[in-house]
Amino acid sequence: MIRADLHLHTNRSDGVMSPELLCHECIQNGLTYIAVTDHDTMAGSDSLVSMAPPVVVIPAVEMSMEDMPGLHLLAYGTAQGNMLREKLSYLASMREERAKEMIRKLSVLGMKLSYRDLAYKRKLEGGQDSTIGRPHIARALVRAGYCKSMQEAFAKYIGNNKPAYVPSVRMAIRDAIPLVNASGFIPVLAHPRELHLEEQVLQGFLDRLCDLGLRGLEVYHPSASSYGYESLRHMAEERHLLVTGGSDFHQENDGKHGKIGCMMQVWEKCTEDMSQFQAELLKMEQTMSIAESEVRSRG
Numbered sequence: 001m002i003r004a005d006l007h008l009h010t011n012r013s014d015g016v017m018s019p020e021l022l023c024h025e026c027i028q029n030g031l032t033y034i035a036v037t038d039h040d041t042m043a044g045s046d047s048l049v050s051m052a053p054p055v056v057v058i059p060a061v062e063m064s065m066e067d068m069p070g071l072h073l074l075a076y077g078t079a080q081g082n083m084l085r086e087k088l089s090y091l092a093s094m095r096e097e098r099a100k101e102m103i104r105k106l107s108v109l110g111m112k113l114s115y116r117d118l119a120y121k122r123k124l125e126g127g128q129d130s131t132i133g134r135p136h137i138a139r140a141l142v143r144a145g146y147c148k149s150m151q152e153a154f155a156k157y158i159g160n161n162k163p164a165y166v167p168s169v170r171m172a173i174r175d176a177i178p179l180v181n182a183s184g185f186i187p188v189l190a191h192p193r194e195l196h197l198e199e200q201v202l203q204g205f206l207d208r209l210c211d212l213g214l215r216g217l218e219v220y221h222p223s224a225s226s227y228g229y230e231s232l233r234h235m236a237e238e239r240h241l242l243v244t245g246g247s248d249f250h251q252e253n254d255g256k257h258g259k260i261g262c263m264m265q266v267w268e269k270c271t272e273d274m275s276q277f278q279a280e281l282l283k284m285e286q287t288m289s290i291a292e293s294e295v296r297s298r299g
């Protein structure tokens with residue numbers, strides 16, 4: 001029997017646990033098949049894979065799309081994924097620039113933060129390759145005494161359209177799905193219910209994503225609980241999409257995300273779904289290695 005959680009965050013993005021601790025907790029929860037899907041970085045996933053823990057680990061990432069809020073694309077794969085990795089590191093360098101620009105705007109407003117201190121602190125929290133984002137700046141504003149809370153930092157300065165806000169650089173879904181496929185990864189739409197679309201609109205949107213090459217739908221996510229999971233499962237099956245699921249765990253009781261392994265309470269066909277998923281991963285891996293050896297033989 002497979003017990004899966006394919007949506008987990010670590011301190012390499014905005015979760016709090018190290019990949020090591022998270023993995024330990026997953027094993028304690030009886031999971032056998034897991035993926036770390038940090039935002040826009042594979043650092044957490046890579047360090048979990050390199051630990052070779054006694055569970056199946058699928059390399060993965062969750063990317064935010066520019067098209068609309070809440071539109072996140074999950075990518076899973078065992079291939080090298082070089083094109084995807086190059087794009088992620090380009091986006092990471094753009095995030096560094098964005099953080100510097102926000103710090104510059106804050107200094108104009110009389111708040112002095114040092115980018116070096118921020119980068120150092122971030123490394124302590126999440127390691128060299130963790131992503132830098134607005135939560136890091138919000139925490140720095142609190143530490144420096146300019147704000148009483150992170151909420152205040154967002155509400156006054158760095159929230160959307162506030163005086164020190166700088167928009168982020170993201171991929172469009174029409175580019176991201178083909179890129180994920182071409183990298184030998186499986187593109188899966190994350191938490192479709194977080195898009196808050198009417199049923200008909202969601203169906204039409206899914207059709208468009210399928211035309212772009214979408215391969216899976218995250219049916220079992222806490223955000224779908226109030227709708228029931230059957231409607232999403234049906235949408236996936238109608239379109240021959242793989243069915244995945246995960247808790248979106250970030251930290252204990254943050255009120256917004258699930259607990260590690262929580263989807264196992266409702267995901268009855270987990271073993272079947274994950275067997276299909278695994279078969280698809282294998283197929284991708286083989287296709288990629290054939291393509292790579294053809295490139296090599298052409299010299």
Ligand SMILES: [Zn+2]
Pocket residue numbers: 062072190191
């Ligand atoms: Zn998400």
Ligand SMILES: [Zn+2]
Pocket residue numbers: 007009037062248
């Ligand atoms: Zn997530």
